Amino acid sequence: MKLTDDALVAVCLCTRLGRGPHVVPLHVREWTDLILELQREHQTTPSSLIDNPRTERIEDLLRGLASVGLELERLRSNGVWVLTRGDEDYPRLWKRALGADAPPVLFGAGPRAALTAKLVAIIGARKPDEIESEFVRALGELCARDGWGAVADGTPGVARLAVESTLSAGGFAVEIVADSLEHALAKKHTREAILAGSLTVLTPHLPDAPFSGTRGAECARLVEALALHSFSKIARPLRLPPGDSIESAFADRGQAEFEL
């Protein structure tokens, strides 16, 4: 997929990819305001900033375009794509749920179509007990059977178990990771699942950014926002609802209601 100039400019202004820590990228709100301004007042898109940067700050940031381009090309040749808010396959659910805070740039690998498919968010303890684990496994199998994907944040415990059980039941899954995309991709089983087309891994942070509390919270938020349904609290008593399908499990319920 050839990167558009719009996407290149988005990465250059909203992240410090390929550049040093001294670079201060635009805050997501600043970026949103800039886009609105470009669109309303100038009827144009971000790529026009290359020739007409408008402010000194943007001009400064855009001087790093070459470095950004090089880094993106390296990532691309390694199989990592970049998803920006301007892309057609950017998940509408994020735009709807997060509005102006929707992440402007994400890096990932694996099929992008999974991001706009029917997803169930599965969030839970890092150290689930046997009953919780059993429930998550059953849920994963149910997802796989009914054609739903599991979306989780890739942390140990419930999140990882959810993805594993969905995949091993022949389903598909999405992981939004807060702990270095590059590390995740070095793992053999992750790579194999991605190459098999059943797993999509992505991050709203730089591909080599290590875990932090804030990053973890942001990913958890994205996980919930990406799913039509969410098991955000796995608590007792645990049992799959009568009817035994994802649709029936969530029938007539909003997301927030389904906290067991």
Next chain:
Amino acid sequence: MSNRGSPSGPIPSESSKAVAPSKTMCGSQKGIVKDQALQLLQQALGPDAAFRDGQLEAIEGVVERKERLLLVQRTGWGKSVVYFLATRMLRDRGHGPALLISPLLSLIRDQQRFADRLGVRACRIDSSNREEWPEIFEKLRANECDLLLVSPERLSDSTFRDEVQPLLDPGIGLFIVDEAHCISDWGHDFRPDYRRIRNVLAGLPRGVPVLATTATANQRVVEDIAEQMGEAFVTQRGELTRESLRLQAIPLRDQAERLAWLAREVPRLKGSGIIYCITKRDCETVASWLRQHGVDARAYHASSMNRENLEDALRENRTKALVATIALGMGFDKADLTFVIHFQRPGSPVAYYQQVGRAGRGVPEAQAILLAGMEDEQIHAYFIRKSFPSAADFASVLGVIEGSDAGLSRARIQAAVNIPVKRVDQVLKLLLVDAAIEKRGTIYVRTLAPWEPDEARWDAVKERRVLELGRMREFLTTSECLMEFIGRELDDPNARPCGVCATCAGPFVETEPDPALVRAAAEFLNHTELEIEPRKQWPMTEKCPVSGRIAQEDRAHVGRALAHYGEAGLGELIARSKESLGEFPDELVEAAVVLIERWSPDPKPEWVTCVQSHRHPELVPGFARRLADRLGIPFVPVLETIGEPPEQRTMQNSAHQFQNVYRSMQIDAGQIVPAPVLVVDDIVDSKWTMTMAASLLGSCGCPAVFPFALALGGASD
């Protein structure tokens, strides 16, 4: 794609098709560039300085129009003038530092002076100056570097990516690719690391000018470079021939004839020059032969010590000639180099042109003489065959990395596959540039990029090289003007008879070697002593029970071998005896005796033993027994091989070779004579057999172990 105009929700569309026309950042400088460039040039080189053909156009293209430009200009045309001036002018306009990718990074003194006068601050980052990196990073951080020279390997290196690239502030201002023909695998000098440049170029946004230069590219290579550089590429071609250069080609029968020719002709040549050989060993042989005949010649190759001193000696005419492999190549600039002789023919007309192009840059007349013999083609054919690892090699290396969970180090990969170390490196390099793997620190990690061996392309490249070899054969016997022939091979539109080559103006050196010198050279070649350097280190492998340095008392002394296996003369006789006769003839025993007398190992061996082989149980012991008789000392077979290990030469790298020997060799300690010993083997390859034998003998009380082999095999080279 465009859903502009329907701003549903708070997030506007960020996709675009049309970009509003607007002013460009440097649009106002048109015309001024020319004046400024000339002013800067004269400021650096004096008021009379003027641009050569094409230089100013190139600078304008880069500075004014931000072009992606490929310059095909002959060596010595003055590309550095373009590099430095363009860098200076772009920096003055607020652009980031220039990044110069070159396989050869030392700025020679003239260039350095020129850069200084222009105020272009150049820094270099390559594997040889690691200790200076922190200082250079500091300069980059302080924006005190205008031009960063980087070797192509660095592009695949995580340090460069993580530490250097972020410091290029405000981003790369100009991207320069020196010796751009290295990008093309059709070129004679293809370097896998250069393939990385293709990706870099694909990632450079518009507005960053690119300057690529080469002196040696035919149309096929130019097209290939242009394709990789992307659309909107401008090519500028200059005239390639050099009027001062006189060419002559002399086919001779064998090495002895060519050595004889050199001994007589080199002293007659004016000034100093380069004698090119294909292999390191040929360099050493030719240099030592010439020194015996009173010519101050020195060998220069990738393993030479003090390469810079050697280059200086030639540059300052303190030596008559450097006998060099192509390791003395791109970037070596000596204006008054008066001759280039080829001891063997180069693999292609393009390579030939590049090598002879080092002569006659600043002198009215220089000579380039191509000697060629029968063995050249075989050597080249061998190199062509070996130019790509096999699909199976790729599969096993990739498989090992793929099977690991967090990547593997080079040593671990080597230990896991039965492939020669050099070929493992070659495979790793090619996989790196194809992005099938990535190097993080010292660990190789599999990426998500799919990878399939592209055998069709490799075959096509090999075929092309065979064809080019054929063109060199043609060159040897052509009745055309030699320079015109080469010019046409390089698709120089201006190729025409030069009027000074051996075809146009008659031969300028004698072509017949002196028969007495030919005999002396043949004798010399027969007596070139081959040493067996003992191994000093146990291999790095998990399964190895010993490790680290080999203790002095367990180590072999420097040994000797009669010949290279299969090589004309004794080497051929050894190969024939081993493969068909089943016995080594007395002629070889006599040759060994002569060699050992000349060698006179100290302390003198008092007995002989040998390495046993199950496949040929009598071959080596038979020879060793007769040799011991002739030396007048006893033969005691104490080394035994247990089991039936596979032949050592099927073991492809140190770790595997060692394990193979370690498992199978035993010593009969009861029969040991505690005195200096000569250990005989037929062919020494990895040297692990000899190392193991020496260690066993040493630990049983032999004070000195001298290896002797009939022949050296290929792997020890």
